[in-house]
Amino acid sequence: MAVLGPQSITSLFAAPGVDTAAGSVITQEAPRIIPEPAYLSMPGNNGSASYRLDPAATVHFQMTKSLKKLSKQEAASLKDRLRVMQQELQTALGTAAGAAGESRLRKQAAKTAQVRQAAVLLELNPDLDFKQLTAVNNEAPKASLLSEAYRLHIDPQGVKISARSSTGLYYGLQSLLQLIDQYKYTQAAGRTAATSVEQSTDIVLPLLEVQDAPAYSWRGFMLDVSRHFYTAAEIKKLLDVMSRYKLNIFHWHLTDDQGWRLQIRRYPKLTSVGAWREEIPGSVFFNKRPDTLTGTPYRYGGFYTQKEAREIVRYAALRGITVIPEIELPGHAAAALAAYPAYSSSGKAQSVPNSMGYQKGAVSEYNPGNPATFTFLENILTEIMDIFPSTYIHIGGDEVDKTNWKQNASCKRLMQKEGLKDYEALQSYFINKIGRFLEQHGRKIIGWDEALEGNLLPSATITYWRSYAKKAPLKAVSEGHGFINVCSDPLYFNRYQAGPAGEPLAAPHSMNTLEKVYQYQIMPDGLTKEQQSLVKGGQAAIWTEFFSDPEGMEYMLLPRLLALSENLWTQEKNKDYPAFYQALPRELTLLGRLGYHYRKLDK
Template identity: 45%
Template structure:
């Protein structure tokens, strides 16, 4: 009998353990790694442990749909089918319950050892409460594979949370490179995880029309496709003529877009369409040439790459233009139930308007003094139509020019000034300045990053963004709806690349538009990002590790012939280790504490270490001292004032330039050849001269077509000792190259180096010649 009792007791113990295991872990505030940071968190002792018997309590259909996300995740990682029930059990459950006292999108998450309760006033609040709950779970919960030997538990907390701004957005440019439905849905999932609520789709631009319009089928038959020149740099592609067959592109059908809109709505994401006007519409004009200025306008093709200036724009004088746009918008509004319609309004070059008889007549009839007022007329007329259909107009800050439409919302991208001006006049504003919100900019050193449009926007800079300008009054600040990241895709051809550019910077931006400003702290955010990177990896996101990269600041002292190398990293208290030479870095390499002084040719390697392991890629630089270092250098034609490096010594300071041609280590000549004469201050034996150059054909930077080296002992009579030539070749990427001229050893005091400029680019524009160093050996 005694044995039977013991067996029953043991069985009961096992059953109870299976029902609700008690946590043994002691949680601290450092374990709360939610991004964006909640408004208020109270940590209590203990934890709630999930089991396969945990119930999900849904009191209505809306909460049931929200809980299904949690149910699906537990099925994936634990192979549990948590039951959704309609009433509360005694314990071990999650309850979503309505609370009228909470504002929209707010939630109250209360975790105790026997239950979890999420209170909200709307579906968005429930959704965000679930997202925070998932971030309290182990990072493995974000995956799609079964996880063994893990305790699915969350600390006992009370989280009272809600957004700072109501517009928390991301813009995806689908015109320059088409991104498919699967990627759009994945992005919507990530927006929800980051508590973002606006997806702005840039559906129309010069290089592609991406939305089916049934009344105008040529918009997609012609405008959605361009001639494939993807192997060339975006800004060096050949012009396209009317009738050339396009094969590169794509578009969404109206049904596909409705599917996307419905999916986004389930994640509390409003999809806002952008239908550009009056400029950035070459794809539309290629389909319907009558939309541009003049009586019988010339037909054009859909451009394969960059267009500047943008002169082929909609004619503001023809009634047929407005009929077309109203027809298009009627179909757009049937697809998108969003409150806003974005009409672009940016970068219109109005030279055709100045000459077009239709536009001149319009200006005369409407008493408009110039083409800026004509643009204002255009925007106000479209706003009136949009408003008549229960929508609001939003446009880039150029819509301010000539006078702003009465009820328009301004999206300020050229800094904060346009937004400030609009708010001062009582207009709503969405801040999206290039300096903080353009995610097509580089996020790490250009030498280590995939090709981008330019600029530099690291993770830490994004985190400094604040949509409210300090000089705003309280009243003006109320007009700031929020902020938005923009992902322009001229240089982003794939979904994988788009992910790389969005994450992790989206995490930083989400906190700037959700969390209270006084709660933000970079050190704290950096700590939480350690967990966030693991979440991204478990989710299968192609997250950039650029923030881990060690970067350097290099300074040369030509008097002492010393190069000083300062190493840095985005994260606080980074454990950077370095060493000289080619051997692999280890956790035993030297800890970096102070700038490194170098006086001889040296290979430097460095990287971030964490937990004894190397994190991210290794920084490597070769500081090469040579016979020309710190010697006087003269130029027959002085370099351009825009690229002066550190003066004449730039080419003999042992410091090399990077692919970032604004890094201060380049001299450049526009349309001119370079001729440099270096005085070695006495005869020296030399046998090799190396000229370092760059090519980046987009902004017009080309390799020299010839490099010639001559030597002299008197500085007057020079003897040619070597010449190399290189014919122009199309190239789509920035490239650094050394042009090496070798010859029999010679005694010489003066070395003359000539580099011939290409002079004229294939598109007829001028050309830059960039040089960073002349090495003499």
């Protein structure tokens, strides 16, 4: 972060017990926002080094003339997002909708005098300049990143958030909310230490100018809901914490061997059969001695209705998050094939695998030699596209066991007909056929890095996860594919973050500490400038074999999600781990009050 000017502010950073009722000025570090902004300037005292925000604040929204001609759909979407912003501000200020002191989003037609009197002004301006970002970074930000950029200005007259898009406004609000929370956190600490601290309900904010934009356009998190199911309410809670730290992609791993989690109307057995499995109390994934368990088996599972999925997509969009569904193929499909075995290479009935493993003879791969397989998948994806408006749809493509293909006559006939030289080429044929179908409908595929085996569709994007596949990043961008860094070491949050002594059971393959997540270099080494332009960003992932409830999942997520956020948003040269770590107690205290579970910081 570039910080310019004297660091003089009032009680926001006063030491506990200092009386600031008279507006005394102290010299302290600049406020710490997560993720760290690109540019933050503080003007000094000038007669008033702070602005007092009344919880009964008036919020005014205005658009420049060039934005007034919105379609009805755009206007409705903007209105809904502004309503979300209003609610979040009210929550931070401690005012409830409909109560005294309610924030009001005044209409565009309000008089200039009303704008001047507004405590918080939101301005949407497609021509907004970000000159300071260019000066700080020695180059102009990418146009695609400016759609998420914002300016936050606080002076003695009030707070102004400006952006080119409503998403930028939302991110600017998140930074303001953190400033509000910082003040309240400091005041709470002061009341604990001494009773002389000011008891005013006003929020004291430092005078400052922030200009900010992300380093990467893809800032995501993936949750596996197949191994263990999470309710729609639990997904929304996850989206809330993602949006606070400006993450914008929710990769929703909806299908895998252990469960199909989304209603498909044309194929009801996907959820009546594929969403449920038999488990035994005390069973743990990868347990080598299931014979020691003697409890009564029970039915485990769940799924989202299409109505619930649409609501989650809508809820996420209002918070700047795009939902990317993942429908696994050609492998990791045992649950779907338990429901519809005709599309497997064996054609035999099988059960949904559970934590103790797979039924003998169970098949996890669709049969590409059966033309009906593609009709089945295209019908499913047609419903998926109707639910999810995202440009990208993740199709998996990882860990495909080709053993059954090698023994299947129809697969061999297809390979001969299409001139496919090996089974890696057959996998590419499968993925590309699905990819072309989605392209015909204006969508694009994402696949895990195993999808690079063979001749992959040029428009496909790769999510890189295999830390041991050292050549995969260069291979992906050399072939012109978009690239998303999800390297399992350190971006798999289902792996240990400390210990393992004293920590919950987790995947042991690497130690993915908080600092390791923060310091990890998202941009692979050795790329040309053209190849670097294909790197969209990165994301973390939690595979839920060991985490059956939201408390366990959140413990693995937090505070590492905050480190991920700053890694993806903040320019590499501006990252500062000690400063980030120092800000965590405040944020974790707040998250705890909001009902999140997290791993406590090491002393």
